[in-house]
Amino acid sequence: MEFNNKFVLSIKEASIFTGISQSTIKRLIVIDDFVEGIKLTSRRVVYKKTDIENWVNKRPKTKSEITFKKKVRCPSNLPELKQAFKFETNKYMKNKRA
Numbered sequence: 001m002e003f004n005n006k007f008v009l010s011i012k013e014a015s016i017f018t019g020i021s022q023s024t025i026k027r028l029i030v031i032d033d034f035v036e037g038i039k040l041t042s043r044r045v046v047y048k049k050t051d052i053e054n055w056v057n058k059r060p061k062t063k064s065e066i067t068f069k070k071k072v073r074c075p076s077n078l079p080e081l082k083q084a085f086k087f088e089t090n091k092y093m094k095n096k097r098a
Contacts, residue, residue, distance in 0.1 A: 008038065008046035017049070018056060 003009070003017055015022045028034035035055045037045035075081040 003049065006049055009049055009052065010046055014047050014052055017052060 003013070006013070009017055011022055011025055014020075015025055018025075020028075025034055029037075035047050035051040037047050039045050075084045
């Protein structure tokens, strides 16, 4: 795919451009670790190619440069699962009341 004459990229094009899957880009967006998109319509978001290039260039080059990585751990036993369920239920109820 030719990106030389493109100013903005869809998530699919950004995926091809960066070599990162669309689902990974979506996860990065959720944790606020990807470039900010431009909302063209209620369902269409595009990303500036220059912003993506700058984001790629600012990424750590080696493992020693990585200073912060969000870790997500899934519950591995029943008590942890119950605790996680209780936490999420409480969070949901607080948001529902607000």
